[in-house]
Amino acid sequence: LDMASKTQVTDEVRKRRRDLMEDWTKWRKDVESELAYERSASGQQAPVINSADEEAEVVD
Amino acid sequence: MRPILLQGHERSLTQIKYNREGDLLFSVSKDHVVNAWYSHNGERLGTYDGHVGAVWTVDVNSSSTLLISGSADNTAKLWDVSNGKCLKSWEFNTAVRRVAFSEDSKSVMLITEPRMGFSATLQIFDVQNGVEGPIASEPTVIFHPEGPKITVAEWGPLDKYIVAGCENGSVALIDPKTGEFVSRNKVHEATITDLQMSTDKTYFITSSKDKSAKILETSTLEVLKTYVTDTPLNSASIMPKIQEFVVIGGGQEAMDVTRTSSRQGKFECRFWHKVLEEEVGRVRGHFGPINTIAIHPDGRSFASGGEDGYVRVHHFDDDFFSFKFQI
Numbered sequence: 001l002d003m004a005s006k007t008q009v010t011d012e013v014r015k016r017r018r019d020l021m022e023d024w025t026k027w028r029k030d031v032e033s034e035l036a037y038e039r040s041a042s043g044q045q046a047p048v049i050n051s052a053d054e055e056a057e058v059v060d
Numbered sequence: 061m062r063p064i065l066l067q068g069h070e071r072s073l074t075q076i077k078y079n080r081e082g083d084l085l086f087s088v089s090k091d092h093v094v095n096a097w098y099s100h101n102g103e104r105l106g107t108y109d110g111h112v113g114a115v116w117t118v119d120v121n122s123s124s125t126l127l128i129s130g131s132a133d134n135t136a137k138l139w140d141v142s143n144g145k146c147l148k149s150w151e152f153n154t155a156v157r158r159v160a161f162s163e164d165s166k167s168v169m170l171i172t173e174p175r176m177g178f179s180a181t182l183q184i185f186d187v188q189n190g191v192e193g194p195i196a197s198e199p200t201v202i203f204h205p206e207g208p209k210i211t212v213a214e215w216g217p218l219d220k221y222i223v224a225g226c227e228n229g230s231v232a233l234i235d236p237k238t239g240e241f242v243s244r245n246k247v248h249e250a251t252i253t254d255l256q257m258s259t260d261k262t263y264f265i266t267s268s269k270d271k272s273a274k275i276l277e278t279s280t281l282e283v284l285k286t287y288v289t290d291t292p293l294n295s296a297s298i299m300p301k302i303q304e305f306v307v308i309g310g311g312q313e314a315m316d317v318t319r320t321s322s323r324q325g326k327f328e329c330r331f332w333h334k335v336l337e338e339e340v341g342r343v344r345g346h347f348g349p350i351n352t353i354a355i356h357p358d359g360r361s362f363a364s365g366g367e368d369g370y371v372r373v374h375h376f377d378d379d380f381f382s383f384k385f386q387i
């Protein structure tokens with residue numbers, strides 16, 4: 001998985017990427033809070049995804 | 061990233077699925093067989109025998125006690141995961157194309173094909189008795205969805221909607237209580253071949269024969285991201301954690317490959333950055349089109365099932381986890 005790392009990117013591309021990531025993060029926050037509200041209103045718990053959650057290393 | 065090759069099928073793979081914990085991987089194939097594997101080492105846990113036609117689809121419930129499979133033999137079968145016993149066999153007029161457990165695992169949804177004068181059906185069965193009690197023979201609801209043929213379907217968040225992908229490239233939200241189409245959006249130019257949800261089901265990914273995959277918001281069916289390739293796609297999956305990637309795969313049909321001089325049909329799993337819509341890398345290995353892809357719930361490995369009859373399980377190397385996009 002080295003196609004992206006071999007490519008030199010311009011400041012313009014970096015800015016575009018930053019903007020896309022910010023837009024996505026903002027959208028995710030909105031959607032997640034909406035879903036949390038719906039879950040609490042319905043009384044339905046979010047499903048546990050997997051038992052390895054706490055062990056998983058998160059890399060930004 | 062040395063793959064583990066799972067050799068337990070004699071014909072092409074149709075769908076593979078991890079259980080919630082990711083310790084088990086289930087595979088179904090045109091060879092009539094349903095297999096269960098330990099995902100960490102590829103050892104076969106067992107086989108669920110009973111179908112007499114190609115098995116198109118499989119799903120496992122959240123507690124990994126029940127497995128459901130749908131087949132071209134016009135049946136869907138419910139299995140006890142632990143001992144391989146068939147708990148129920150439902151018979152229909154036509155093949156079962158898609159099965160899926162609801163989020164609460166109390167119901168299963170089945171899609172049957174339209175064929176020979178029979179219309180397509182969407183049926184929901186109550187399975188909350190699980191392995192303990194009797195399973196209903198009749199569906200709680202049965203619908204006859206009109207319009208383009210449904211090829212793939214999944215439950216939405218809170219089991220509020222069923223999200224369907226169709227032969228004409230459209231996606232639709234269906235109310236599971238009434239069977240009514242709540243909304244529809246034509247997002248692809250050709251058949252939708254796979255539809256997989258994000259972890260919280262607020263968005264999903266579709267793959268299509270139109271050579272693209274797309275991410276859509278579930279509630280609005282709005283296209284958020286598009287990944288354009290040069291080959292028809294059969295499957296797409298969203299990495300649940302560690303990296304913001306999607307994995308897509310497909311390839312030219314065998315008959316088309318012989319007519320082209322290009323790279324043998326391009327049988328690669330392609331990694332794209334989910335948000336930036338930029339391709340990150342490819343993983344080769346299959347000798348035919350990739351029919352199905354699943355990513356482990358912890359994001360540390362993935363599996364692909366091919367037309368070549370093999371399942372390949374890939375555990376990522378350390379550099380995969382440390383990889384960062386230049387932002």
